[in-house]
Amino acid sequence: MSLVGPLLLATLLFSIGVYGIIARRNAVLVLISVELMLNAVNINLVAFQNLLFPAEAAASGQLFALFIIGVAAAEVGVGLAIVFNLFRNRATVDVDRVDAMRW
Amino acid sequence: MMTDPSLMVQSAWLVPVLPLASAALIALFGRRLPWHGAEIGIAAILAAFALSAGIAWETFTTVDPAPYEVAFAWSPLGGGFVLELGMLVDGLTSMMFLLVTIVSSMVQIYSREYMHGERRFTYYYAMLSLFTFSMLFLVISNNTLQAVVGWELVGLCSFLLIGFYWEEKSNQDAANKAFLTTKFGDVGLIVGVIVLSAGMFGLTDTPFNFLQTIDAAVAGELSSSTIVLGMLLIFVGCISKSGQMPLHVWLPDAMAGPTPVSALIHAATMVTAGVFLLARLFPVLAQSATAMAVIAVVGVITMFFGGLLALVQDDIKKILAYSTISQLGYMVAAIGVGGYTASIFHLFTHGFFKALLFLGAGSLIHAVHSNNISAMGGMRRSMPITFWTFTIGSLALAGFPMTAGFFSKDEILIAGDLWALNGLATGSAVYWVGLAAAFVTTFYMARAWFLIFFGEHRGAPHDDAHGHGGHDDHEADAHDAHASHHSEPHESGRLMTVPLMILAVLSLTAGLIGSPFLQEQPNFESWTSTPVIEKTTYPFLAEYADAGVGVSAAEKGPSAKILHGPPTWHADLLLIVLVVFGSAVGLAWRFYGKGLPEKDPMLHMGGFTRVLVNKYGFDDAGYRYVVVPVRDRMSAWATKVSNDVIDGAVAGVGTATMRMARTTYTAVDQRIIDGGVNGAAFSAAWWSARLRRIQSGDVQRYAGALVAGVILLVLAFVAVR
Numbered sequence: 001m002s003l004v005g006p007l008l009l010a011t012l013l014f015s016i017g018v019y020g021i022i023a024r025r026n027a028v029l030v031l032i033s034v035e036l037m038l039n040a041v042n043i044n045l046v047a048f049q050n051l052l053f054p055a056e057a058a059a060s061g062q063l064f065a066l067f068i069i070g071v072a073a074a075e076v077g078v079g080l081a082i083v084f085n086l087f088r089n090r091a092t093v094d095v096d097r098v099d100a101m102r103w
Numbered sequence: 104m105m106t107d108p109s110l111m112v113q114s115a116w117l118v119p120v121l122p123l124a125s126a127a128l129i130a131l132f133g134r135r136l137p138w139h140g141a142e143i144g145i146a147a148i149l150a151a152f153a154l155s156a157g158i159a160w161e162t163f164t165t166v167d168p169a170p171y172e173v174a175f176a177w178s179p180l181g182g183g184f185v186l187e188l189g190m191l192v193d194g195l196t197s198m199m200f201l202l203v204t205i206v207s208s209m210v211q212i213y214s215r216e217y218m219h220g221e222r223r224f225t226y227y228y229a230m231l232s233l234f235t236f237s238m239l240f241l242v243i244s245n246n247t248l249q250a251v252v253g254w255e256l257v258g259l260c261s262f263l264l265i266g267f268y269w270e271e272k273s274n275q276d277a278a279n280k281a282f283l284t285t286k287f288g289d290v291g292l293i294v295g296v297i298v299l300s301a302g303m304f305g306l307t308d309t310p311f312n313f314l315q316t317i318d319a320a321v322a323g324e325l326s327s328s329t330i331v332l333g334m335l336l337i338f339v340g341c342i343s344k345s346g347q348m349p350l351h352v353w354l355p356d357a358m359a360g361p362t363p364v365s366a367l368i369h370a371a372t373m374v375t376a377g378v379f380l381l382a383r384l385f386p387v388l389a390q391s392a393t394a395m396a397v398i399a400v401v402g403v404i405t406m407f408f409g410g411l412l413a414l415v416q417d418d419i420k421k422i423l424a425y426s427t428i429s430q431l432g433y434m435v436a437a438i439g440v441g442g443y444t445a446s447i448f449h450l451f452t453h454g455f456f457k458a459l460l461f462l463g464a465g466s467l468i469h470a471v472h473s474n475n476i477s478a479m480g481g482m483r484r485s486m487p488i489t490f491w492t493f494t495i496g497s498l499a500l501a502g503f504p505m506t507a508g509f510f511s512k513d514e515i516l517i518a519g520d521l522w523a524l525n526g527l528a529t530g531s532a533v534y535w536v537g538l539a540a541a542f543v544t545t546f547y548m549a550r551a552w553f554l555i556f557f558g559e560h561r562g563a564p565h566d567d568a569h570g571h572g573g574h575d576d577h578e579a580d581a582h583d584a585h586a587s588h589h590s591e592p593h594e595s596g597r598l599m600t601v602p603l604m605i606l607a608v609l610s611l612t613a614g615l616i617g618s619p620f621l622q623e624q625p626n627f628e629s630w631t632s633t634p635v636i637e638k639t640t641y642p643f644l645a646e647y648a649d650a651g652v653g654v655s656a657a658e659k660g661p662s663a664k665i666l667h668g669p670p671t672w673h674a675d676l677l678l679i680v681l682v683v684f685g686s687a688v689g690l691a692w693r694f695y696g697k698g699l700p701e702k703d704p705m706l707h708m709g710g711f712t713r714v715l716v717n718k719y720g721f722d723d724a725g726y727r728y729v730v731v732p733v734r735d736r737m738s739a740w741a742t743k744v745s746n747d748v749i750d751g752a753v754a755g756v757g758t759a760t761m762r763m764a765r766t767t768y769t770a771v772d773q774r775i776i777d778g779g780v781n782g783a784a785f786s787a788a789w790w791s792a793r794l795r796r797i798q799s800g801d802v803q804r805y806a807g808a809l810v811a812g813v814i815l816l817v818l819a820f821v822a823v824r
Contacts, residue, residue, distance in 0.1 A: 022807045030803075095802055102800025 288343020399439025442518025
């Protein structure tokens with residue numbers, strides 16, 4: 001199996017994530033875009049592990065991917081908590097309107 | 104033989120420190136004490152006297168005591184130039200200690216009664232203590248510079264005490280005259296000290312040290328010009344301080360001070376300073392025939408012509424003042440003819456009998472309320488103690504055989520005689536003029552004695568007592584209340600008569616330690632000699648160096664030694680002295696034996712009297728050629744210089760400084776420094792106003808920037824690869 005397919009997929013997902021982060025206004029969608037980017041990285045890690053270093057017993061690529069999944073879960077938990085509080089206080093989840101920390 | 108000096112000698116510094124401490128204590132607490140400070144002064148001076156007596160006894164009994172020298176060194180400029188504050192204790196120092204502390208303690212005890220009820224009584228006692236300290240500080244010093252400090256302090260204290268009754272203009276003038284006249288000589292002294300130290304510079308680190316200067320001079324390491332110039336300039340200081348002609352003019356006027364102060368000035372402090380300094384530096388002086396001859400001539404002139412002035416005086420204190428000038432002339436002349444021992448011996452005995460005479464005169468003035476002998480008369484009946492003690496003092500001053508003055512004055516005459524044997528004419532001058540001056544001395548003392556104590560009491564004309572000069576008028580005023588209810592004068596109280604009696608005993612006996620009765624050592628000569636003086640010979644008498652080793656006055660012969668050996672009896676001189684004494688007293692008795700004649704022969708001698716009354720014109724000449732030019736021209740000129748040049752320079756410096764400050768303020772401070780600070784602040788504000796726009800609060804913009812940054816970094820990374 002060639003690396004090209006997984007890498008293209010990962011690139012596509014990452015780019016979509018970047019676009020989502022920069023362009024979407026909905027905070028929930030921004031969080032989802034972050035998830036997309038994390039999972040693109042996960043795909044990269046797994047693909048490189050399996051296709052370039054299949055013999056490594058430690059399988060650190062997969063291990064990192066598992067870590068990232070765990071961290072991403074935590075991140076989503078925190079992120080959603082922020083979004084809930086934001087909605088509760090401001091009745092909006094539009095990130096453009098959350099600029100209290102400007103100059 | 105060297106022995107370790109005892110604790111007493113080592114603590115000799117206490118002798119000057121005690122009066123200094125008492126001066127401070129009196130000034131601080133004197134007013135609150137029952138005797139207004141007198142008790143502190145008397146206690147301190149008596150303690151100093153006790154210590155001095157111990158030191159004197161030790162130096163007297165020790166054979167050949169080595170001078171004990173201790174000094175603190177201070178090197179303000181570094182590198183081979185050391186100033187010292189130290190003490191030098193030898194026979195000469197301890198002799199002066201003894202004299203100063205005895206006279207000062209007598210004067211202070213006496214003053215307790217004499218000055219009683221006086222305004223500024225406490226101040227007076229503080230000044231007496233300070234005066235005594237100054238003199239002791241001068242005496243104890245181990246270097247010329249410290250001696251100059253003591254010398255100036257003595258001058259200051261004399262100024263303050265002579266001007267004690269400053270409410271009267273004449274007394275202020277007297278104080279100023281004393282201060283300025285002695286100050287004139289002080290300039291000479293300081294220059295002389297500098298000349299000597301300049302000669303010592305390079306030979307030693309301590310160019311002012313007495314012993315080192317003496318050693319260098321004796322070893323011939325100082326050039327003869329340094330010695331002659333240095334010693335003669337120092338002698339100028341002695342001329343003014345020790346009342347030698349022509350700078351003696353301040354001394355009679357110094358009588359404006361209270362009488363006990365006169366006793367202190369004339370007997371123990373102040374006037375003896377000059378003779379002491381000459382004696383201290385005598386081995387240096389001995390190197391120069393010129394300097395010694397000049398000193399001898401000045402001394403001879405002073406002893407005779409100073410004495411003559413006393414003949415026409417009516418004021419008892421002025422008689423004694425001129426007598427002091429004359430006696431100081433003896434001492435200075437003796438120094439000039441190699442009579443080292445004789446000179447300081449006369450200084451020693453003169454201190455006692457002159458203090459006695461002044462205190463006696465004070466006792467008379469206290470009783471009569473006038474200074475004038477024409478207002479006294481018949482005092483022997485009313486004041487027996489004063490009469491007897493004053494008689495003893497007069498006899499000692501006149502050199503009556505077996506009194507203190509006899510031994511010391513004869514020593515001086517013998518020293519002159521021996522000097523004449525060495526072929527130096529000044530010796531004969533001292534001998535013959537000394538005898539003539541002795542006649543004059545005896546005559547004026549006999550005149551005063553007859554007029555004061557014999558005949559009828561004349562009393563002070565009332566308008567005179569208050570209008571005239573007013574030397575002790577304040578004192579008189581203070582006692583007017585109780586003087587009014589008994590017109591007859593009465594004997595002074597015990598605090599005044601006991602010091603008189605003590606000094607009378609000393610005036611009779613103090614001469615014995617230098618008399619021919621004391622042939623064996625220790626005697627006065629061995630006491631006051633130092634190892635240097637014993638070794639030193641006069642270089643200009645080199646041909647006699649071997650002739651008279653240990654020559655005594657008996658086996659007269661030429662000698663280059665400084666010491667003359669123990670004194671011996673001189674039947675011929677004794678006879679001459681008796682004839683002189685007898686004829687002078689006889690003459691005085693003829694004139695004054697029956698009271699004050701209508702025409703005082705002393706005041707009716709035509710031109711001679713006029714010359715004496717005018718004091719040889721010294722005061723007039725001094726007024727016309729010194730005071731007037733200085734006051735009218737030089738001071739105006741100095742004012743102009745001060746106003747135009749010095750003030751101008753000061754103002755110029757001030758203006759220039761101000762202008763420079765203003766330039767600095769506008770250019771440097773306002774533009775550069777403030778500009779820099781403000782510029783930094785303004786640019787920070789300007790930049791922050793723009794840079795803060797970045798802080799938009801828009802999370803997505805941050806993310807975009809982050810991505811752009813990453814892309815840029817990656818591109819840069821690729822490009823570098």
